[in-house]
Every structure is written in structure tokens, then in C-alpha cells.
Amino acid sequence: MAPLIPSQEELERRRIVGINAETVTNMSSTDFPGHWPGEDHAWDLNKFRDGFQVEFHRNDRFEAAFSLIGLDAAIANAFRRIMMAEIPxxxxxxxxxxxxxxxxxxxxxxxxxxxxxxxxxxxxxxxxxxxxxxxxxxxxxxxxxxxxxxxxxxxxxxxxxxxxxxxxxxxxxxxxxxxxxxxxxxxxxxxxxxxxxxxxxxxxxxxxxxxxxxxxxxxxxxxxxxxxxxxxxxxxxxxxPVATASYRLMPDIKILRPILGDDAKKFAKCFPKGVIGLEKVTSQEAAQKGSGYEGHAGDIKAVVRDAFNDTVSRECLRHEEFEGKVKLGRIRDHFIFNVESTGQFESDVLFLESVKLLKLKCARWKRGLTDLMR
CATH class of the missing domain: 2.170.120.12 (DNA-directed RNA polymerase, insert domain)
Structure with missing residues (x-):
């Protein structure tokens, strides 16, 4: 029987770690064979290459910020620990x-x-x-x-x-x-x-x-x-070689129902500056049935402008007027690294050095495994 293929919407849902008022849900990784019956999650190199991305946000001599997308938390944490403790x-x-x-x-x-x-x-x-x-x-x-x-x-x-x-x-x-x-x-x-x-x-x-x-x-x-x-x-x-090497998961903010007027201004203040923007409801949105903006043309609405800078403080979840209107989360395979070099190495070189050391560790482990099989 051919393996089941989940929808794109289902795959996106699995990527999100739920951030609730008092709990955190969907924390465990589920991308391994057998977790989802009927689905094929065997590791594939080509699939990994297609999904893996590196994005640099800042690249100064003493500080670098970059994203590793499509990795498991264990690998991301291995890079962090190597940068702190194993680069000579x-x-x-x-x-x-x-x-x-x-x-x-x-x-x-x-x-x-x-x-x-x-x-x-x-x-x-x-x-x-x-x-x-x-x-x-x-x-x-x-x-x-x-x-x-x-x-x-x-x-x-x-x-x-x-x-x-x-x-x-x-x-x-x-x-x-x-x-x-x-x-x-x-x-x-x-x-x-x-x-x-x-x-x-x-x-x-x-x-x-x-x-x-x-x-x-x-x-x-x-x-x-x-x-x-x-x-x-x-x-x-x-x-x-680092003053600090840390990472955080990419924040995910979804506005489920319209937040308008004074509530929109209050909602924006619940987040760091620039995360939430204020825009006017267009006549096209107001004319669309079921959008929630009917009759509100020209009113101010809250929109997600830049979730990257959010700290996921959950402040918006404390207010009753936003209940059921917003969903907070983090993307489990999007790691935002921040590396501060002490100066002996350029900040971006440190990550490349950690990759070399991890490759050497893997090669050493493969040789040991080969020796055990003899």
C-alpha cells in the first residue's frame, strides 16, 4: 500500500509549537518513522537538501545572526555546544x-x-x-x-x-x-x-x-x-571563542479574528515595536462577506508585520478582549542563532568551524562502528 501523504496544512500544523497562556503544547518531534501510521518519514538526503536553508540576518566581525531552517533540535544544539566548548x-x-x-x-x-x-x-x-x-x-x-x-x-x-x-x-x-x-x-x-x-x-x-x-x-x-x-x-x-552562542525558535503569530480600533492599538503594545502593524481596512475587505470587516471600511486593524522580533512574552493572552483572536507559537525547525565572538575568529567563521568539527565527529563515529562490525 502506498504511504499516506498528509496535506500541506497538516504539515504546517505539526511544525508549530503551541504557546498558550499557561502551557506549551506540541513540543515533541514527530518526524520519525512510525509516529504517524501509514506515512513514510524515512530520512532522505535529497529531501533534506530541498528543505534545509541558511539565512544570514547580521554578519559583523564580533556578532552574527543567522537562521538554520529544516534542522532537528539535536543538530542545532550540537552546533551551539561545539561553538562554545570544542573549537580550539x-x-x-x-x-x-x-x-x-x-x-x-x-x-x-x-x-x-x-x-x-x-x-x-x-x-x-x-x-x-x-x-x-x-x-x-x-x-x-x-x-x-x-x-x-x-x-x-x-x-x-x-x-x-x-x-x-x-x-x-x-x-x-x-x-x-x-x-x-x-x-x-x-x-x-x-x-x-x-x-x-x-x-x-x-x-x-x-x-x-x-x-x-x-x-x-x-x-x-x-x-x-x-x-x-x-x-x-x-x-x-x-x-x-564565543562570549555567547544561543538560538531561539522563530515566533509564529496568527490573528484568527479581526482586531479593530482601540483594541488594535492595545494589541500592538503587547508586542515589541515593529512586530504588529496598524493598517486601515480597505473597501474590498469590508465588502467581503465572512471576513469580519463588514461595515468597518477605513477603521484601523492589527496585522502581523514582523514576527522575527517577537519575544513571545504572551502579554496579549492576559487580556480578555483578545481571547480567541490570536494564536501564538514557535516554528520547531526554524532556529535563529546569535553568535558573539570574543575576537579570535570572525563571528560567521565560528559556525563553519563547528560544522567541520561535527563532520570529524561523525567520521570518527563511523570508523568506530566499522571496527565493531569486524
Missing amino acids: TLAIEYVFVHNNTSVIQDEVLAARLGLIPLKGSVEGINWMRWFKKPTEDDPEGGSSPADYNTIVLHLSVECTKNPNAAPGEQDPRKLYHNAHVYARDIAFNAVGRQEQYFVDDEAIQPVNPDILVAKLRPDQKIEIEMHCIKGIGADHAKFS
Whole structure:
């Protein structure tokens, strides 16, 4: 018997997660074989290609917003988790304090330095190898610092009085030289083959040179050597290439019955600006029987203008005058991603890197499965 083919209206209904006043319905995925008797839901590559879409809404250096349409929630969440925890980046791991007479303790200063986002040649960072740390069971088994696994940075700053300061000056930045130590004071020393990758604008440097590291007063000094290694966010948050990576489902707003006049204005205020628009009822709509607009030509009506910006706050469901006139929901396979890069990678590149890592994971899993079948 040929498989049943559901109507387009039924397929659209299944895509919507219902948002009610106090409950959420139709949450579970139903696109797997056997859930709908008589229907064929076997996964098909060509069907996936036809339905999958990527739409970019914003593409700046530090922030990107894009939609993935036609994916399962598990895959979308895999991309999010990989971006946060598995893309390797560079960060300060070892801090050697030669001299620190500031008021900041050595361990606090080291922690602050480790959290400074760094940037440099992506090609060079990919060329670098992993630095193996010694363990309690094998204290001698760690890697030795080398040009291919360690980046060396230096910070040497001393605060002195400014003899040219104006009388009565109160600003310590004018009273003293180097009263504030910034990330820009960190110096990079390329060694060996690093000179081929980390040169000029591609040199290792803080993403934001104005990050405040410490405050000094005359005769106080900081002299530090720092070793940077590759790591992933799963080891420590300082290695995460994103400040945040999140997604939300595309909102769905359906006006079931006309909302007119003052009710339309009140309805628009229940949503973020621009989501609901106000338009005049046309004479054609007023003349159409059963439209609900009979006799209301020229009156103001509420229309959905841009559901993308809605936060699905359910505010409109609190008011009795809108009961039965609106239906809220979310589209279950339309994921709106927002990715904020810390600066080591371009924001849109992070998603491509997550795709590469997921492909490697799948290839590794296939090899393991093949080995089990032997």
C-alpha cells in the first residue's frame, strides 16, 4: 500500500509549537518513522537538501545572526555546544611572575591575564600543536615549551612620577607615567617558525587593547612572562571563542479574528515595536462577506508585520478582549542563532568551524562502528 501523504496544512500544523497562556503544547518531534501510521518519514538526503536553508540576518566581525531552517533540535544544539566548548583557541595558561609590587596579588593578576581574549593569525593557530600538561600520575610526561606549542608574551611596566604634571592635578593618569596597565602593554615575542605566521597585523595581541589589567603608583612595577597554549572551552571558559552562542525558535503569530480600533492599538503594545502593524481596512475587505470587516471600511486593524522580533512574552493572552483572536507559537525547525565572538575568529567563521568539527565527529563515529562490525 502506498504511504499516506498528509496535506500541506497538516504539515504546517505539526511544525508549530503551541504557546498558550499557561502551557506549551506540541513540543515533541514527530518526524520519525512510525509516529504517524501509514506515512513514510524515512530520512532522505535529497529531501533534506530541498528543505534545509541558511539565512544570514547580521554578519559583523564580533556578532552574527543567522537562521538554520529544516534542522532537528539535536543538530542545532550540537552546533551551539561545539561553538562554545570544542573549537580550539589560544589563551594565557602559565604566568611567571618575576616582579609584582602592585596591590594585586600574583594569583589574581594571573587570573585576569588569562581571561584577556587574544587574536592572531588563524592559520598560525591551526598550525600550532597541543601542549600536553603533566599529570599527577605522570609528572614528567608533559610537553616541553617549543615554537609549535607555546606562544610567549611579556609584560614589563613601571610607574613613575610625571615631572610635567600641572600643579593641583588630581588625575593619576596625568600625575604619573603608567598609572594604568592596559592589555596593549603586553608584548609578543615570535620565536622560530612563529615568525612565518604571526607577523604585522597577524601577530598575537589582545583583541581589545583597552582592557584594564592593573593600577600602579610610583615605584610599583610588574614584570611578567606569560605562556599561551591551545585549549578548548570544555577545559576552561577562557578558551571559549564565543562570549555567547544561543538560538531561539522563530515566533509564529496568527490573528484568527479581526482586531479593530482601540483594541488594535492595545494589541500592538503587547508586542515589541515593529512586530504588529496598524493598517486601515480597505473597501474590498469590508465588502467581503465572512471576513469580519463588514461595515468597518477605513477603521484601523492589527496585522502581523514582523514576527522575527517577537519575544513571545504572551502579554496579549492576559487580556480578555483578545481571547480567541490570536494564536501564538514557535516554528520547531526554524532556529535563529546569535553568535558573539570574543575576537579570535570572525563571528560567521565560528559556525563553519563547528560544522567541520561535527563532520570529524561523525567520521570518527563511523570508523568506530566499522571496527565493531569486524
